[in-house]
Amino acid sequence: xxxxxxxxxxxxxxxxxxxxxxxxxxxxxxxxxxxxxxxxxxxxxxxxxxxxxxxxxxxxxxxxxxxxxxxxxxxxxxxxxxxxxxxxxxxxxxxxxxxxxxxxxxxxxxxxxxxxxxxxxxxxxxxxxxxxxxxxxxxxxxxxxxxxxxxxxxxxxxxxxxxxxxxxxxxxxxxxxxxxxxxxxxxxxxxxxxxxxxxxxxxxxxxxxxxxxxxxxxxxxxxxxxxxxxxxxxxxxxxxxxxxxxxxxxxxxxxxxxxxxxxxxxxxxxxxxxxxxxxxxxxxxxxxxxxxxxxxxxxxxxxxxxxxxxxxxxxxxxxxxxxxxxxxxxxxxxxxxxxxxxxxxxxxxxxxx
Amino acid sequence: xxxxxxxxxxxxxxxxxxxxxxxxxxxxxxxxxxxxxxxxxxxxxxxxxxxxxxxxxxxxxxxxxxxxxxxxxxxxxxxxxxxxxxxxxxxxxxxxxxxxxxxxxxxxxxxxxxxxxxxxxxxxxxxxxxxxxxxxxxxxxxxxxxxxxxxxxxxxxxxxxxxxxxxxxxxxxxxxxxxxxxxxxxxxxxxxxxxxxxxxxxxxxxxxxxxxxxxxxxxxxxxxxxxxxxxxxxxxxxxxxxxxxxxxxxxxxxxxxxxxxxxxxxxxxxxxxxxxxxxxxxxxxxxxxxxxxxxxxxxxxxxxxxxxxxxxxxxxxxxxxxxxxxxxxxxxxxxxxxxxxxxxxxxxxxxxxxxxxxxxxxxxxxxxxxxxxxxxxxxxxxxxxxxxxxxxxxxxxxxxxxxxxxxxxxxxxxxxxxxxxxxxxxxxxxxxxxxxxxxxxxxxxxxxxxxxxxxxxxxxxxxxxxxxxxxxxxxxxxxxxxxxxxxxxxxxxxxxxxxxxxxxx
Ligand SMILES: Nc1ncnc2c1ncn2[C@@H]1O[C@H](COP(=O)(O)OP(=O)(O)OP(=O)(O)O)[C@@H](O)[C@H]1O
Ligand SMILES: [Mg+2]
Ligand SMILES: [Zn+2]
Numbered sequence: 019x020x021x022x023x024x025x026x027x028x029x030x031x032x033x034x035x036x037x038x039x040x041x042x043x044x045x046x047x048x049x050x051x052x053x054x055x056x057x058x059x060x061x062x063x064x065x066x067x068x069x070x071x072x073x074x075x076x077x078x079x080x081x082x083x084x085x086x087x088x089x090x091x092x093x094x095x096x097x098x099x100x101x102x103x104x105x106x107x108x109x110x111x112x113x114x115x116x117x118x119x120x121x122x123x124x125x126x127x128x129x130x131x132x133x134x135x136x137x138x139x140x141x142x143x144x145x146x147x148x149x150x151x152x153x154x155x156x157x158x159x160x161x162x163x164x165x166x167x168x169x170x171x172x173x174x175x176x177x178x179x180x181x182x183x184x185x186x187x188x189x190x191x192x193x194x195x196x197x198x199x200x201x202x203x204x205x206x207x208x209x210x211x212x213x214x215x216x217x218x219x220x221x222x223x224x225x226x227x228x229x230x231x232x233x234x235x236x237x238x239x240x241x242x243x244x245x246x247x248x249x250x251x252x253x254x255x256x257x258x259x260x261x262x263x264x265x266x267x268x269x270x271x272x273x274x275x276x277x278x279x280x281x282x283x284x285x286x287x288x289x290x291x292x293x294x295x296x297x298x299x300x301x302x303x304x305x306x307x308x309x310x311x312x313x314x315x316x317x318x319x320x321x322x323x324x325x326x327x328x329x330x331x332x333x334x335x336x337x338x339x340x341x342x343x344x345x346x347x348x349x350x351x352x353x354x355x356x357x358x359x360x361x362x363x364x365x366x367x368x369x370x371x
Numbered sequence: 372x373x374x375x376x377x378x379x380x381x382x383x384x385x386x387x388x389x390x391x392x393x394x395x396x397x398x399x400x401x402x403x404x405x406x407x408x409x410x411x412x413x414x415x416x417x418x419x420x421x422x423x424x425x426x427x428x429x430x431x432x433x434x435x436x437x438x439x440x441x442x443x444x445x446x447x448x449x450x451x452x453x454x455x456x457x458x459x460x461x462x463x464x465x466x467x468x469x470x471x472x473x474x475x476x477x478x479x480x481x482x483x484x485x486x487x488x489x490x491x492x493x494x495x496x497x498x499x500x501x502x503x504x505x506x507x508x509x510x511x512x513x514x515x516x517x518x519x520x521x522x523x524x525x526x527x528x529x530x531x532x533x534x535x536x537x538x539x540x541x542x543x544x545x546x547x548x549x550x551x552x553x554x555x556x557x558x559x560x561x562x563x564x565x566x567x568x569x570x571x572x573x574x575x576x577x578x579x580x581x582x583x584x585x586x587x588x589x590x591x592x593x594x595x596x597x598x599x600x601x602x603x604x605x606x607x608x609x610x611x612x613x614x615x616x617x618x619x620x621x622x623x624x625x626x627x628x629x630x631x632x633x634x635x636x637x638x639x640x641x642x643x644x645x646x647x648x649x650x651x652x653x654x655x656x657x658x659x660x661x662x663x664x665x666x667x668x669x670x671x672x673x674x675x676x677x678x679x680x681x682x683x684x685x686x687x688x689x690x691x692x693x694x695x696x697x698x699x700x701x702x703x704x705x706x707x708x709x710x711x712x713x714x715x716x717x718x719x720x721x722x723x724x725x726x727x728x729x730x731x732x733x734x735x736x737x738x739x740x741x742x743x744x745x746x747x748x749x750x751x752x753x754x755x756x757x758x759x760x761x762x763x764x765x766x767x768x769x770x771x772x773x774x775x776x777x778x779x780x781x782x783x784x785x786x787x788x789x790x791x792x793x794x795x796x797x798x799x800x801x802x803x804x805x806x807x808x809x810x811x812x813x814x815x816x817x818x819x820x821x822x823x824x825x826x827x828x829x830x831x832x833x834x835x836x837x838x839x840x841x842x843x844x845x846x847x848x849x850x851x852x853x854x855x856x857x858x859x860x861x862x863x864x865x866x867x868x869x870x871x872x873x874x875x876x
Contacts (some may be wrong), residue, residue: 073634086701147869155448157643160634161440167731184870191866200862207862212869216643222627225619334745340489352745 019113027082027101028110029119031092033062036101044079046194047071049129052319053287059228061118065126072238089362117233120202120240126245131263132242134336137165138172138262146171146187147212148178159211172261183258190256194245201227201235205234206241280307292339292356305358320366324359331355332363374399374420382449383422389413394538394662395420398502404535405508405552406564410542415442418504418538422477427501430479432486434519437473441662442506446478456480457491468636470494471720483521485648486528498536501613506811507555509681510553513542516681520768524835526555534559542688543568543681545566547822550654554796568822572691575814576700576832576841586702587617588676594623598615598669598846599651606710608656614674615654629657629683660686665695670844672754673701676808678710678711679800680821696832698844706800715797719790719792720762725754729783742826743770765790813837 019025030043038058045055049069059065083100086092091106103112141160148156158166175181194205206226211217220238224231246263253260283293290308292299311318320329336342337349342364344357374392378384387395390408394417398403407710407762418858422429436458440454443456455469455476472658473479475669485491511522529537536856539552554559594601605611608630615628627650629641644650646665653659657677668690677683691697717847731752737743747770753763769786807817814834819826832839 143869148780149874150870151872155450157444157646158450159639159643161634161639164462188867188870192863195862203862204860207866208860209867211640211643211867214868216647217640219627219637219640221637338744340487 019127021230022113022117022236023071024082024085025110025113026071026119026236027079027093027118028086028106028231029114030064030067031065031086031100032107033104034099035062036095036097036099038062038082039099040079044074044076047074047079049125049317049342050319051315051317052321053285056285057287059126063076066124068125069129070125070236088192097144117221119228120237122240122244122247123242128237128246132246135246135262136242137162139259140189141165141169142262143171144211144213145173146180146184147214149173150184152214153213156213159217160224164284176257176258186258190259191245194248194256197248198244201229202237205238209238255296257360270346276303277307280304281311282309285306302358305361309361309365312362320362324362328353328355328359329363329366331358333367336364336367374656377420377424381420382416390564391417394564398536398563399424399457401536402557402562403560404564405539405549405561407541407544407568408564408566409568409570411570411692412686414506414540414542415445415542418502419446419478421502425501427499428477428479429502429504430495430500431504431506432483432522432525433506434483434517436482438662439482441664443478443480445664451477453477453736453873454480457485457488458482459484474498476554483519483524486524492528492531495532498679501702503529503532503535503537505537505539505552508541508552508556509544509548511555512548513793514551515548516679516800520764523555523768526557527732529557536713537561543684543822545681545821565824567819567824567827569815569819569824569826570688570691571828571830572694572696573687573707574696574698574830574832574839574844575687575818576698576839577808577814577835578700578702580704583704586674586704587614588671589702590614591618591621591623593672594618594626594652596845597698599644600648600665600668601652601670601672601691602660602668603654603672603674604659604677605654606658606677606714610674611654611656617653618654620818623652626654627648628653628654629659630656657682657686659690659798663689664692665689667695668692668697668875669695670698670700673699675710676701676703676707676804678714678797678804680804680807680818681800684818685805696843698841700841701808708805712798713803715794715801717759718761718765719794719795720756720758720766722787722790723763724756724758725766725783725786725790729779729786731755732770733779763871798842811836 019026024245027043027047030046031040034042042055043057045052045365046059046067047070048117049072053065056065056068057070076188083092085095085098086106088302089105090103090110092100093103138158144156148154160166173180173183178186179260192273195206198206205223207228208223218226219232220234223229224234227234229237245259247255249259249263279297280293283296284290287295291301292305294304295302306318308323312320331351332347332351335347339350341347344360347360348355348357372380374395375385375387378387388408389412390406391413394404394406394408397406397540398417398421406417408417418429418431431442433442439456439458443454446454453476453668455478457469457480460481461469469476470490474497479495481491493725496500504509505522505525509519510519511525512518519824529535534557537556539556541548541740544552549563578589580589589833590603594603603611603614604795606615607855611628615626618626625633627641629638633641641650641653642659642663645653646663671687671690673683673686677686681744687699692697732743735746735750737746747767752766753760758766766786771783803821807814807821810817812834813826813829815829816826829837832843
């Protein structure tokens with residue numbers, strides 16, 4: 019085993035016991051919001067790995083599979099899936115004894131929130147550390163303009179002055195970190211940027227602490243997951259940090275209750291007509307919910323409602339004509355599409371049009 | 372107030388750098404201007420100052436997203452808030468907000484593909500644009516080294532905007548490319564301001580190695596001896612990474628690698644560490660450098676030669692922006708040009724790919740050029756004919772010229788002709804650079820001659836052929852090798868220091 023990432027992938031393969039293809043593991047790590055991926059992740063007890071390594075590419079995963087095969091860690095089954103061999107198991111056990119899977123990882127519940135939380139927190143700390151020293155003009159570590167605006171508003175909305183706000187943030191973070199291992203605390207602090215120094219990359223931290231880069235990454239993610247869940251759990255103990263979580267879960271804008279209920283049914287693999295029947299609502303209402311989901315969650319799986327060819331066609335018509343008018347788009351299409359399908363594509367491609 | 376007065380007032384500088392004042396005077400005179408100023412000497416100021424003097428907004432077209440972000444950010448850091456950038460990463464909401472507030476901005480950065488948006492164009496039309504700026508203007512020329520098909524749209528856009536006062540900026544354009552720029556932008560009379568491409572404070576040196584190992588060894592010695600900070604350019608991500616870890620293992624402590632394959636946040640960290648002096652050395656691909664404004668880079672080493680003189684001049688131009696002595700060193704190993712030849716081959720679609728695409732399109736029987744472009748949008752040409760991204764864009768660009776459906780055959784012949792010609796031109800450029808590598812005459816003179824200029828005065832530290840003393844660029848006192856992995860680090864102290872000032876200050 020050359021890296022923690024490899025161990026993690028092997029763990030996934032071992033958990034699905036050859037009952038699912040490699041693609042399943044790929045979608046799991048990427049965090050694909052399809053009912054198949056989500057259900058499987060719960061079924062095989064690996065939902066805590068959901069979406070925790072979105073940068074993985076298919077080629078990268080395939081090269082690991084090749085390597086595992088060459089080393090005899092896995093074996094191809096008649097159904098074309100892979101099973102972990104005895105050699106693979108003992109290699110894995112040995113590796114995980116030295117480098118255990120970080121305990122706080124909880125991808126399914128937290129990954130989205132943690133991502134937003136980090137972007138806000140890292141920029142907040144960088145900003146405060148400049149403000150308390152009255153240093154102006156620095157290059158923000160987060161380039162996303164919406165995060166920058168969010169932090170600006172956050173700071174000016176606080177009743178505390180900058181010094182007090184800094185102290186308050188510190189007093190909320192310290193006790194959280196103190197519940198973690200030294201290694202985890204160090205990784206977290208090294209990742210931060212301030213007026214004194216720029217944050218370190220995973221690669222740099224790995225060399226400082228003599229760890230493998232992917233392990234540093236997953237330990238860091240685990241720290242974030244821990245923080246998010248503690249803060250959520252005791253909001254009153256973390257009044258300033260808990261604001262950083264606002265609107266950061268699953269959906270950017272919180273879903274309406276009704277949409278949320280529809281979502282649960284869809285995740286269970288129900289089609290929209292069935293959901294309408296069971297909830298005693300009109301199909302068009304369920305369609306509204308689905309559009310809302312597509313709008314609020316970039317990873318929401320729209321494939322059950324629309325094949326990719328039609329999706330491409332609608333998108334290219336909308337983009338090339340720079341229009342969001344349903345009727346106009348419909349007229350330009352060569353084939354036929356429902357308004358629901360067009361709305362779905364617009365929800366997905368909204369930013370490009 | 373005279374121009375110097377404005378310069379002092381808005382930027383706090385006392386003197387213009389060569390070419391700046393001339394350019395700004397043309398602009399203030401209302402003349403469309405093509406200005407070629409050496410790398411890193413302050414082209415941005417040529418449009419920023421007029422914006423303040425005229426008190427009218429500038430629309431700035433920039434070829435790369437990262438370049439655009441960096442420039443917008445540099446303006447913001449100066450304290451200017453009225454800046455916006457339009458690019459495909461803007462969310463729908465953000466875009467709508469920006470469009471509704473278009474009249475409030477002073478600097479409007481746009482990527483060329485955003486100018487396809489009717490909404491944006493309509494918005495821009497309503498403005499009283501003071502200056503239309505085309506940065507890195509050589510990207511418009513098919514014979515330039517960094518051709519971007521999207522830039523060809525700029526001529527029509529200028530027309531649509533009613534020919535606003537225009538400033539085209541570049542550091543590296545041969546006369547042929549310059550006339551291409553002017554023609555593509557609309558030919559309505561451009562004044563040219565040409566400074567010398569020569570950067571006299573950068574000494575030029577080529578070292579030939581006889582094996583790859585020797586080259587690595589030489590790199591190691593050089594980065595240990597030379598006064599940093601420095602950049603080493605590699606032709607692939609892999610070699611940049613490998614070299615960085617080789618250097619780290621051999622005690623060049625503050626070294627990192629940078630390439631387009633890194634995740635965005637990691638890339639930003641490396642870039643900022645370098646700018647703030649927390650790193651001494653970056654091993655990078657050509658993805659690093661554009662838009663990075665670091666004054667005190669003391670050397671640029673090329674571990675592999677680039678593809679042509681233009682890129683070489685751009686890349687070494689990241690050294691010595693503070694005007695102090697710096698060195699550019701190219702390490703050459705017989706056969707290095709093979710790598711670049713490969714790139715050239717792979718950049719363009721092959722004759723077979725073109726024939727395949729054309730017969731495929733023919734079989735679809737399009738009746739108009741609109742239908743043809745619809746087909747191209749919908750079909751996965753790249754997938755069917757295994758085109759990479761550049762090949763696809765070039766193919767799309769070539770197919771845009773198809774007007775009459777009857778002459779598919781002539782178009783096919785034109786396309787193959789274009790590709791052949793372009794390939795030949797690139798190979799020619801590579802050959803010129805190779806000649807430069809092998810020359811025993813003055814390297815500086817050859818560079819200026821490539822751009823059909825003359826050298827004004829050779830500096831004392833000119834090039835290896837005129838005699839330069841590399842020892843002058845060595846570190847004077849060797850720093851103790853700080854082994855970072857052994858640094859004691861107290862996470863708590865550090866976190867407290869970030870947020871509570873004064874304890875150790
Ligand atoms: N007149 C001046 N006096 C002092 N510094 C200047 C002057 N003009 C520009 N500068 C500084 O020079 C640096 C480089 O400027 P700029 O980025 O505009 O260069 P450039 O020519 O666009 O470079 P590139 O070739 O990378 O595009 C900036 O830090 C800028 O502030
Ligand atoms: Mg520039
Ligand atoms: Zn010389």
